[in-house]
Amino acid sequence: MNTQKRSGVSISAVERDTGLGKDTLRVWERRYGFPTPHRDAIDERLYPPEQVEHLRLIKRLMDQGKRPGALLRLPVAELHAQLAQLRAEKNQTETEDWVLPLLKRHDVDQLRHELAQRLARDGLDRFVTETVPALNRLIGDAWMNGDIGIFEEHLYTEVVQNQLRSLIHGLANRGKRPHVLLTTVKDEEHLLGLLMAEALLAANGAWCLSLGAQTPLVDIAGAARGTTIDIVALSFSGAYTWRKARAALIELRQLLPEHTELWAGGEALVGRGKTIPGVRTLERHEDIGPALAQWRATHETHFVKMDATKQLGETLRRGKK
Ligand code: B12
Numbered sequence: 001m002n003t004q005k006r007s008g009v010s011i012s013a014v015e016r017d018t019g020l021g022k023d024t025l026r027v028w029e030r031r032y033g034f035p036t037p038h039r040d041a042i043d044e045r046l047y048p049p050e051q052v053e054h055l056r057l058i059k060r061l062m063d064q065g066k067r068p069g070a071l072l073r074l075p076v077a078e079l080h081a082q083l084a085q086l087r088a089e090k091n092q093t094e095t096e097d098w099v100l101p102l103l104k105r106h107d108v109d110q111l112r113h114e115l116a117q118r119l120a121r122d123g124l125d126r127f128v129t130e131t132v133p134a135l136n137r138l139i140g141d142a143w144m145n146g147d148i149g150i151f152e153e154h155l156y157t158e159v160v161q162n163q164l165r166s167l168i169h170g171l172a173n174r175g176k177r178p179h180v181l182l183t184t185v186k187d188e189e190h191l192l193g194l195l196m197a198e199a200l201l202a203a204n205g206a207w208c209l210s211l212g213a214q215t216p217l218v219d220i221a222g223a224a225r226g227t228t229i230d231i232v233a234l235s236f237s238g239a240y241t242w243r244k245a246r247a248a249l250i251e252l253r254q255l256l257p258e259h260t261e262l263w264a265g266g267e268a269l270v271g272r273g274k275t276i277p278g279v280r281t282l283e284r285h286e287d288i289g290p291a292l293a294q295w296r297a298t299h300e301t302h303f304v305k306m307d308a309t310k311q312l313g314e315t316l317r318r319g320k321k
Pocket of ligand 1 (some may be wrong): 016135144155190235238
């Protein structure tokens, strides 16, 4: 064994950084001969930075529907070429090229203005299900290619987050059912998927309570227990692994009251074709409307009865005056 001191990162760091699970990394190493990590003094895998970058490219192409078997045989230059081609194809249909120049100029006012204009023109539904996802892809790719820095990515996120929040604020639903608690779990910093879901839930008449990012599982359960929360909704981005998301969902399901539904969405869960008992996976934001309608249909009698009781109470109170 070569125990010479070498630089590199652990398998956990690679998992976190690329979104590829540890098991996948080990299987690829055995089956395809890549990656080829070094070993440290205690025989743990150490991945050099250029291999982490290579793996990130592979994962990016997998997210676009390419098969890992074929990708693993290609040199880095060819992977870059494939990504560039996919981007060019997408840009023919997406006209979001305006966003990068604005970000590079740090022109926040104009960025806000462009977004507000699109929202007014296209309406909330289209803005959330088409415009923002297209922009997210563009920003994510630009960051990966080094076209923009992390600072510009943060700038973009802040502007979009503020816009979504003010949208949600304007849609306050005065306690209408269902009551939905939204958050992400530990290590999931991405908030946009959650905010997009909240905007659509609120637009469809649900009352939402957001705890922001990274709430410990026991606290999510604590916030749902003994309150009127009907649904807990979580978001897992592509940076989160399926294995970790699944484990968190299974644990949370056990902690939540039985009548509280658990909904989850985001890239980490998309296209798995696997279900998690007691969890409703929503592949796209477009699935929110139908899922809400279904929830209301199953709970209708209960809440119609509750509303009728409330009305009766009010009539009696008025009668007494
Ligand atoms: C902004 C951003 C950040 C910001 C987040 C700030 C914030 N407060 O949100 C910062 C800079 C912190 C960041 C950090 C990282 N990021 Co980032 N980030 C993004 C970016 C540009 C958009 C953000 C986002 O929230 N996306 C997540 C949601 C909106 O998209 P989605 O998962 O595809 O979900 C879709 C649906 O499934 C659905 N959905 C999502 N949630 C829900 C929930 C419900 C209930 C429903 C119904 C539907 C639904 O909505 C989306 C529709 O478009 C994306 C690019 C992209 N294409 O999304 C990268 C991206 C997600 N990040 C990525 C990476 C790698 C990272 C880091 C690991 C980088 C690093 N080395 O540090 C870290 C991880 C941090 C962490 N521990 O979570 C990768 C993930 C790729 C992968 N497959 O592994 C992406 C795709 C960028 C890229 N092109 O490589 N990031």
